[in-house]
Amino acid sequence: DAMVIQNPRYQVTQFGKPVTLSCSQTLNHNVMYWYQQKSSQAPKLLFHYYDKDFNNEADTPDNFQSRRPNTSFCFLDIRSPGLGDAAMYLCATNSGEGYEQYFGPGTRLTVT
């Protein structure tokens, strides 16, 4: 059974055209994270939520926004994608008690 679901798995967008990536979870976890991972690089944390409490990383560009309307869903909005934003975007969850993060399969974003 899928626990962290990301849609779509592959997304193509045009330079400058806003795009939204979605993540949902059936684990009822309090914490949700968005990471960006470029080829052969480490997953880089963009932001995370504890319930509705939003935590932005200092070096996350303003071009990236996030919404968490309820426990199950979290969205990543890229307002004006540039070529450098092409990457795998990974969503993860954590119960808030143990340390393990559970990752979704990722959305691979291509910017043309």
Add this chain to the structure above:
Amino acid sequence: RKEVEQDPGPFNVPEGATVAFNCTYSNSASQSFFWYRQDCRKEPKLLMSVYSSGNEDGRFTAQLNRASQYISLLIRDSKLSDSATYLCVVRVSGGYNKLIFGAGTRLAVHP
């Protein structure tokens, strides 16, 4: 300087070999340590936590040296299915269970 540094590899080893990966981290206040495994074009998955006393899970042994800020992973009797990228991960303070990932060491096990 990266917060978590790993040799990118690749390590190409035959089945049955023993292989060791190393990792260093820069934040002395790092609180917990892990190895995650990431298969090609897939998501990372927790392989094992790393404890100061060292710990073993089957063919996998992890060690932590806090004084040197150094973490290791040893894989014995390598299997073809061990081929993957191994990510060294540290938990840091601030936020909620924030993890900092290394870029990973790629392992290729061949027949």
